[in-house]
Amino acid sequence: MERIVLKGRKVVGGVAEGEALVTRDRISGWGGIDPRTGTIIETRHELRGQSFRGKVLVFPGAKGSSGWSSQFHIARLAGAAPLAMLFNEMSTKIALGAVVTHAPALTELDRDPLEVIATGDWVKVDADRGIVEVTKRR
Amino acid sequence: MLDGAHGPARQKAMNLLVRYGEALGAERLVDTRNVCGTVGASTPFLRDYGLKHGLDAVFSEFSLDAGEVLEIPTVAVPSSHLQQGLDPDHADAQGIPPEVVKVYRQGEAYTARLGVQPLNTCAPYTVGNVPARGEHCAWMESSAVVYINSVLGARTNAEGRESAGAAMLTGKIPYWGYHLDENRLGTHLVELDIEVSSTADWGLLGYYIGEVVQERVPVVSGVRGAPDLPRLKHFGAALASSGGVEMYHLVGITPEAPTREAAFGGNRVQGTFRYGRAERRQAYEHVNATARDPQVDFVMLGCPHYTLEQIGEACRLLEGRRVHENAALWIFTPRATRLEADRIGYTKIITDAGGQLMSDTCSALGRVMPKGARVAAVDSAKQAHYLPAIMGVQCWFGSTADCIDAAVTGRWNGSF
Numbered sequence: 418m419e420r421i422v423l424k425g426r427k428v429v430g431g432v433a434e435g436e437a438l439v440t441r442d443r444i445s446g447w448g449g450i451d452p453r454t455g456t457i458i459e460t461r462h463e464l465r466g467q468s469f470r471g472k473v474l475v476f477p478g479a480k481g482s483s484g485w486s487s488q489f490h491i492a493r494l495a496g497a498a499p500l501a502m503l504f505n506e507m508s509t510k511i512a513l514g515a516v517v518t519h520a521p522a523l524t525e526l527d528r529d530p531l532e533v534i535a536t537g538d539w540v541k542v543d544a545d546r547g548i549v550e551v552t553k554r555r
Numbered sequence: 556m557l558d559g560a561h562g563p564a565r566q567k568a569m570n571l572l573v574r575y576g577e578a579l580g581a582e583r584l585v586d587t588r589n590v591c592g593t594v595g596a597s598t599p600f601l602r603d604y605g606l607k608h609g610l611d612a613v614f615s616e617f618s619l620d621a622g623e624v625l626e627i628p629t630v631a632v633p634s635s636h637l638q639q640g641l642d643p644d645h646a647d648a649q650g651i652p653p654e655v656v657k658v659y660r661q662g663e664a665y666t667a668r669l670g671v672q673p674l675n676t677c678a679p680y681t682v683g684n685v686p687a688r689g690e691h692c693a694w695m696e697s698s699a700v701v702y703i704n705s706v707l708g709a710r711t712n713a714e715g716r717e718s719a720g721a722a723m724l725t726g727k728i729p730y731w732g733y734h735l736d737e738n739r740l741g742t743h744l745v746e747l748d749i750e751v752s753s754t755a756d757w758g759l760l761g762y763y764i765g766e767v768v769q770e771r772v773p774v775v776s777g778v779r780g781a782p783d784l785p786r787l788k789h790f791g792a793a794l795a796s797s798g799g800v801e802m803y804h805l806v807g808i809t810p811e812a813p814t815r816e817a818a819f820g821g822n823r824v825q826g827t828f829r830y831g832r833a834e835r836r837q838a839y840e841h842v843n844a845t846a847r848d849p850q851v852d853f854v855m856l857g858c859p860h861y862t863l864e865q866i867g868e869a870c871r872l873l874e875g876r877r878v879h880e881n882a883a884l885w886i887f888t889p890r891a892t893r894l895e896a897d898r899i900g901y902t903k904i905i906t907d908a909g910g911q912l913m914s915d916t917c918s919a920l921g922r923v924m925p926k927g928a929r930v931a932a933v934d935s936a937k938q939a940h941y942l943p944a945i946m947g948v949q950c951w952f953g954s955t956a957d958c959i960d961a962a963v964t965g966r967w968n969g970s971f
Contacts, residue, residue, distance in 0.1 A: 428578045443769060443799065448919060448941040452600070458944045460844055480769060480799035482941075483695040486715030487617060491600050494616075508770060508799065509712040509732060512578040516571070517620045517717050522578075 423549040431521035433501040434541035438472035447484025455497035473540040474499035478506030485510035490517040501542040567621040568721035581729035590634040591694040592719025597640030618720025629670040632726040649923040675915040676889035693722035697795035708810040740820040741774035748831035755954040757786040758936035761793025763838035770799035793936035845943040853928035854962040857887030858935035872959040879965035883925040884910030932961040
């Protein structure tokens with residue numbers, strides 16, 4: 418199986434591994450997810466109806482309401498948060514959201530994670546060392 | 556503060572700001588004396604949490620990410636409360652049981668004890684909290700953030716509940732993003748090929764641009780006339796819904812864009828696009844994506860919260876007519892504006908026609924709608940974006956006149 422290693426900047430420390438859920442659409446927090454289940458609910462989102470609970474969420478960045486962090490905060494308390502987050506575009510919404518989700522998070526990766534990682538790939542995130550190991554599903 | 560000399564709550568607040576600042580890659584914090592956030596426990600999840608653990612626990616967890624329950628002191632700097640999860644004066648219509656109203660009242664007293672001003676609106680800049688140009692702020696609420704950055708020239712990022720809570724206790728916020736001159740400059744140029752006149756027009760323009768530029772800084776050229784506060788309020792709210800725009804420039808109108816050159820400064824123009832009839836139609840179709848059934852049973856106005864002048868316009872459209880027996884009309888406004896509307900007679904016009912003037916919340920935020928509502932109609936691109944996702948209803952978007960017409964006839968007759 419193919420293995421790929423990415424390096425990036427730590428946003429929130431920690432180590433986690435799991436299956437990737439990848440989207441090219443930015444994610445809205447408030448009004449974009451159901452924090453009690455981790456399901457994407459935005460009307461025209463490509464992941465509508467899918468949950469990031471227990472997944473390594475790979476996405477371009479955050480958009481929408483400033484309720485972003487509080488929705489991911491609630492998702493953590495409801496046990497519905499992603500295991501880890503990898504993203505490209507830094508913003509206050511995503512920085513604060515990642516901090517209060519307490520999940521390892523990285524940005525500024527040396528290769529675009531949206532190109533390298535596909536949904537279903539096994540991803541190990543070591544945010545303390547700034548390293549992502551991707552095992553391709555096929 | 557980080558060493559605990561100012562007490563454990565301010566220590567946790569600084570700890571959060573440091574973690575948040577490091578996540579952003581900010582070099583330092585900046586002083587602020589204007590914070591807008593939410594500390595109440597009025598939305599359903601937090602209500603339950605507050606009932607179980609108490610209100611200091613809600614603040615400790617949801618405003619500080621403290622991980623333990625702390626005694627919360629009064630705020631250190633002027634702070635305003637944004638919208639809440641219900642209107643205590645219309646709780647019955649909103650389907651809110653009395654025990655929840657009791658919790659809300661406790662929350663209100665708690666908020667007052669902290670020294671947070673109960674403006675209870677998404678549009679604090681319409682009821683007295685009007686930041687000055689250049690003022691460093693820490694505001695939540697994407698529609699208000701984009702308004703004070705772009706129209707007033709104040710400086711804030713879109714803060715979240717936790718960072719606003721920490722800023723209330725410390726008077727600090729990360730010096731990053733829109734606090735810095737270079738990040739306020741334009742990135743994309745939008746040239747208008749058609750006239751943009753009504754509030755609905757401005758909403759469509761915002762919805763289109765937000766989809767294209769996402770979280771960048773659009774510069775709009777070719778605006779004729781000077782759009783007023785309600786138009787800019789609806790424009791910004793739409794920009795921050797389909798995208799994540801926190802700052803824009805209207806050449807010759809907004810304060811940091813006297814000219815196109817000034818709006819871009821030293822920035823390279825990353826993209827240029829035009830907005831004409833085809834783009835307007837695309838925005839209209841996207842914002843109406845969920846609407847199919849012409850039988851409207853709920854008309855919701857006031858997203859962002861209506862100004863007194865907008866309430867007056869709704870009254871003029873409504874006068875002498877009655878809301879259809881199968882439909883409801885709810886109009887949302889800040890609490891202070893509702894008081895003015897009471898005095899001026901607008902509230903009576905609306906209630907005499909069978910509608911209601913509500914405050915403090917909105918349908919999407921409080922998850923409050925008339926019982927059994929299936930098809931909504933709104934004049935806000937933002938509400939049309941969120942309401943179907945949150946409440947599972949269909950939603951029509953059109954002009955204020957289209958909406959009042961739908962309330963009176965129970966049918967959607969609006970068109971592109």
